[in-house]
Amino acid sequence: MSYVVLARKYRPRSFDQMVGQAHVVQALTNALQQQRLHHAYLFTGTRGVGKTTVSRILAKSLNCTGPDGTGGITAHPCGVCTACTEIDADRYIDYVELDAASNRSIDEIRDLIERAAYKPSVGRFKVFMIDEAHQLTRDAFNALLKTLEEPPEYLKFVLATTDPDKMLPTVLSRCLQFNLRPMAPETVHEHLLNVLQAEGVPFDAPSLRLLSRAARGSMRDALSLTDQAIAYGGGALADDTVRAMLGSVDRGDAASLVRALAQRDGTSVLAGVQALRERGLSAAATLEEMATLLQQVAVAQMVPGALDETDPDTGGAVELAALMPPDETQLLYSIALHGRAELSLAPDEYAGLTMVLLRLLAFPSAGGAPQGVGRPQPVRTAAAAVPVAAPAAQPMAPAAALRPSPSQSVAPLAVAGAAATIRTPVPPPVRPERTAVPPPTRAESAAAPAAPARPLSAPARPPASAAAEVAPSRPAPAPAARPPAPAAARSPSAALQEPPSWHDEVPPWDDEPGGWQPGAAPETEPADFPLADEPALAVPAASPARPQAAVEAAPELAPTVLGERWTGVVQQLRLVALVRELAMQAELVAVEEADAPLWRLRVERESLRNPALCEKLQTALREVVHPALRLEVEAGKAQDSPALREAAERDRRQRQAERIIQDDPLVQQMLQRYPTARIVPGSIKPN
Missing domain, CATH: 1.20.272.10 (Zinc Finger, Delta Prime; domain 3)
Known part of the structure; x- marks a missing residue:
């Protein structure tokens, strides 16, 4: 006798032998005992969880006749009658298993429907089991719908699938669905x-x-x-x-x-x-x-x-x-x-x-930073150490008198060669409850540095803790009315009924980084930026339109004759994508004139020194310079490239635009009229 594998030898032959699917066994057992039988069942679940096994046990329960041949529908098939033994041996004539993975077309379903017209030959019910039903075609599903919804009383459908999401909703709605779960390792x-x-x-x-x-x-x-x-x-x-x-x-x-x-x-x-x-x-x-x-x-x-x-x-x-x-x-x-x-x-x-x-x-442990990674130390600035002091108490002005007009809030300005936006807020008044600050002594006044007159592009203002010490240079005039009572004399109810003061809040433009405050001294000394075709222009190291990071990251350009020649050649080439990027980032460092000229380029980025890109650039140069030109590319930092020249030109035009705005009479007049006015950071743009 040939060996029978364990999966077939120990396949359950009754609901009592089923393992790990108690919820399905209980539902089917109760339905069989109460004779509440559905005409179509759908068993879903992953491979090897018992879908086909449950189908065969259900078919035996419907057709079992008992050991003496007089039994009826039961939840516990005997396993010895003709129906039970032949279904286990897969040769029962009234139990049909159809593998939809290989029989998925409409022709197989039509043949199945024709066989459904005949009553069972030997059994009580005819059971059609369609395995992997989700692989049926749409036409096959549609052909099965009518019979699946209203089958003859002697016909039962059992569908099994590992992917119910691929089945038609009209099929799912006609079936009683059971989900067989994966079994626990225990x-x-x-x-x-x-x-x-x-x-x-x-x-x-x-x-x-x-x-x-x-x-x-x-x-x-x-x-x-x-x-x-x-x-x-x-x-x-x-x-x-x-x-x-x-x-x-x-x-x-x-x-x-x-x-x-x-x-x-x-x-x-x-x-x-x-x-x-x-x-x-x-x-x-x-x-x-x-x-x-x-x-x-x-x-x-x-x-x-x-x-x-x-x-x-x-x-x-x-x-x-x-x-x-x-x-x-x-x-x-x-x-x-x-x-x-x-x-x-x-x-x-x-x-x-x-x-x-x-x-x-790479993540820091519970005790600190990861190994080999140092924690950055906090940077303490001079402004962070300035003590906070409240300004002197002054009478409160009405809110209507302090609210700026729309024409004073944001003022776009366009002059020849540049454009900027200037905010001109009215300084907020101070509530009378605040503690007055004693005036500085003569020694402190002499030691304090003089504040700039009214620079347009001022350095970044100190934090709020330092700015709170500076009183407004031009407070709003108060009406000729009796000032409000001190805070101690007012009752809590009166304080609650007082309308909110919008002017006590910090204006949004004063919350932005780089804002200028009256009397604030620059944190760093101005830096000189020599231009190629104009005299040197002193620009603050960190202005609202030009942050300090941008100034420090400015490219270093060392103009050369070969760089001028290379820039002119690149402008004549019709290059795109990475080949153009290679030409823009390269510096021409040597030219050997001969029958086959040799041009040597220096490129810093390794990804641009790709042989394929260099070959395409050489082909483009041969069309413009010489048909036998040879190109060599070496590694190194470029000092004079078309990209550096473009960046230097943009920087020159930006600084020229800032100088135009600074020297404009209208700008100076607005700054003199509104002490807290400043240019919106980044709004200066060359025309």
Whole structure:
């Protein structure tokens, strides 16, 4: 007699033998006992969870006649009558299984519908089972709809699918749907234990746990892997042989990597990855085992004592739970999960594993910054140390008198060669409740630096803590009315009934970085920017229109004769995309005139020194300069390139526009009239 594989030999033949699908068994058992039978059933679930098995048991329950041949519909088929034995042997004439993966067209469905017109030959019901029903064509589904909705009383439909989302909603609405769930590893472990004991196969507990987890909820896969492991191990199951067959990573290897990451030991992490490479273990399996371990670690951290004490892996998880904070455990778990998808994108599987594991080391640990990374020290400015003092108390002016007109809030200005926007707010008054500040002494007045007259492009104002010490230079006039009573003389109810003072808030333009305040001295000395075709112009180091970062990042241009020649040639070339970028960033450093001229370019970016790009640039130069021209590209920082010349020209035009705005009489008049007026940062644009 030929050998029968375990998946077929131990296939359940009744609802009592079903494992892990209690919710489906209970619903079908009650329906059979109460004779509340639907005409169409739909079983969904992943592979190997029992969809076809439930269909066959349901067919036996509908057609079972009992051992004596007098039985009726039952939830417990006898297994010995003709219907039960022939359905188990797949030769019952009134039970038809159709594989929709290979019989998916409308012709097969029409043939099935024609057979549905005839009554059962030997059984009580005709049962049509369509496996992988989601692979039927749309025409086949449409042809089946009418019969599926109103079949004859002797006909039952059973549909099974692993992807119900691909089925037509009209089909789903005509079926009673049951979702068969993947089985827990504990359920699979228990069933495999019974099977191996019945077969008399020697085994150990670790090998059984490995097979239970590798099945991933599929009982058929679990039995098939067990068959394979028995053959691989020569009739016995051992931990090392099963692990070698599955390609699984030992829990100790995963624990070593997690321990090294918890201790921020990059050397041990690299050594562990190298050991995995030498043993030929899968990187994806390593991350999978780490994720399983980290899940147990997280449970041990958040719910102590919740892990199974009989599991030998529990001790290692509890030990690691004390080495890592919970947030790092969650972070490493997410890194391990998402890292599996990145392995296929890496040039080398183990290089990808190394990058995934080192990702945790890039984050600061609970004790500070990551290794090798220094924390930046805070920069203390002179303005931050200025004490905050309240201005002198003055009578409060009415809100209507203090509200600026629309023409005074934002004033766009356009002069020859430049355009700017000037905000002219009215300085807010000060509430009388504030404490007056004593006037400075003569010595303090003499030591204080003189404030600039009224610069248009002033340096960045100090923070709010320093600006609060400066009183408005021109307070709004108060009406000739009795000033309000002091705060101590007013009742709380009167204070609550007082309307809100919008003018006590800091104007939005004073909250922007780089704003100028009256009396604020520049933080740095002005810097000179010599121009190529005009005298030097003194510009503040950090103005509202030109931040300090932009001034420091200005490109350094060292004009040369060859650079002038190269810029003129580039303007004649018709280049696009990266080839044009190569020409713009390159500097012509040498020219050798001969029958075949040689031009040598210097380019800093390695990506632009691509041989293909250089070949295209050489071809374009041959059309303009010389048909035999040769081009060489070397690495180095360019000092005179078309891109640097364009940047210098833009910088010159910007500074010229700022000077035009500064010297304009109208601008000076507005600044004299409104002391707190300033130019909106970045609004000066050359025309």
